[in-house]
């Protein structure tokens with residue numbers, strides 16, 4: 001959903017649902033905050049209207065890829081709809097946590113690799129437990145251990161090579177390692193299980209960036225229809 005202004009002062013929200021396989025916008029709903037008791041509820045209502053509309057046209061939704069908005073998680077759970085999380089949104093949340101540790105020199109050298117590992121774990125495997133196994137292997141890898149106990153991910157997949165810099169590895173029992181382990185807490189692992197391995201929402205973000213150039217009320221509908229026409 002895109003709102004006409006940030007925070008809780010938004011009056012209008014536009015909810016867009018895209019079929020990610022074909023980059024087609026399949027539905028678009030405008031919600032006004034006073035219809036739903038405040039701007040906080042606009043996103044859920046927008047999604048609900050989109051899904052109701054698809055159902056009324058007998059279109060079945062197999063699963064949906066979204067960010068991790070808690071209200072949306074609850075709504076989709078209650079509606080028995082399978083949900084996956086967009087990797088970019090997940091990674092952004094994680095890198096915020098990691099940047100709190102940017103004063104740590106050893107960890108700083110690894111930040112980019114950890115970021116790549118998030119994408120790799122999400123998109124290189126299909127089942128939730130495999131994603132978690134692959135993702136948690138990073139703790140071993142950072143200690144120069146590349147063979148793992150988890151039967152779902154027994155060995156790092158990078159080529160074996162001896163590093164010339166022994167200082168880059170994290171020491172067992174070190175504060176730095178404890179920091180990394182804190183990032184891999186239970187809640188994060190629960191989210192990793194549900195990362196989308198196939199489709200991400202980046203095309204929809206591009207669409208939102210495009211309509212940012214237009215004021216929300218009035219012109220948006222026109223933009224959507226021209227976008228549909230170009231499909």
Ligand SMILES: [Zn+2]
Pocket residue numbers: 141145146156157158
């Ligand atoms: Zn490794």
